[in-house]
Amino acid sequence: MFDKAVTYGSIWEFLDSQTVSGEQKWVLSAIQKHGQELITMLWRILGNEQDVCDAYQDTFLQLAHFEGCRKPNNIKAYVFSTANNIAISMLRRKIAERNRIARSVPGKDDEHSPYKELDSKFLQENLRECIARLPEHMRSVIVLRDLAELSYTQISSILKISKGTARVYRCKAIQLLAVWMSKEE
């Protein structure tokens, strides 16, 4: 009797593990399919490897727990939108922290020199800050087009907008970024 219970128990465990992996196998497939593109996009948004790993982990955890472990209709759209939102929130937090530190250290805020204009790191950080300030519809397009290097067709299916609209949003975003970046010099 005991033996039988053990056998049933192990069978149950086996079946349980099989159903879990069977039900959510698509999560691993999603990691395999979109992982590389996602890493590239997150790296370009955040510029820090540990932050990239954290954002990547959060994205796939959210995917695995989407509406009671249900598979979203468009996994790519879900993954890219979620990763984009997570990365931008992290970036905003980082910028706020940096500004707080800069305010607390006197004389660090007004370090504007002509050399900075040519400093690649300054340019990159400046652009990241400006991207984080963009309105959501423009930011999503610029991130997906310029940082994730997706085509307008892919962007239109992810954001559920037409290709023309995506192009217009990108154009407006570039104009806004140009104005903000030249003001901040």
Place this chain on the structure above:
Amino acid sequence: MAWLKIKKENTCSSKTKESRSNQCRKNRQRFVSFLSSHFSVDSPWVQNHIAHCPKCQSRLAAIGRVNLALSLIKSQSHNLDLLMRANTQTINVLKHGLREAPKAQELKSIKPEPKLAKRVFWCVQPSLNVAACFLILFLLKCGIFTSMDKLQTNGKKAYKQYYASQLGEDMAEELFPSDLS
């Protein structure tokens, strides 16, 4: 018979539809090429305007700065093992069943691979280089470079004659040393 007639009409209408859509596509392409040739940044009147308009100059410079920053961000590469580390970190927090799946073990040791287009380009570029080398060898064999030399020498002679007539023999001799004459 009537059925055949209807079918014929249907095929005709589908053909006209197709030709119309082709015409439409052609017109659109013509329109786009017309716009890009007349209103692109490279068109002469735009260039001329930019040369004299400080506002446009500053706008273009600002957009150029954004593009430069974007290309700088794109040019920064991460460590090759970043994908592997991120996958390991992610898989470790997933459910037990998923963690133990064979695919998960594969993902933990995955490395980034270039896209198909880049891989193709990777093969295309060396072959183009080889083709360019062969072309140069072929040109050498054909003696094109010899005739190019002759052409250059004749050109220099013509220049020397012109300078001799304009500035005098001495100056021409100074500018173009004697080995040419």
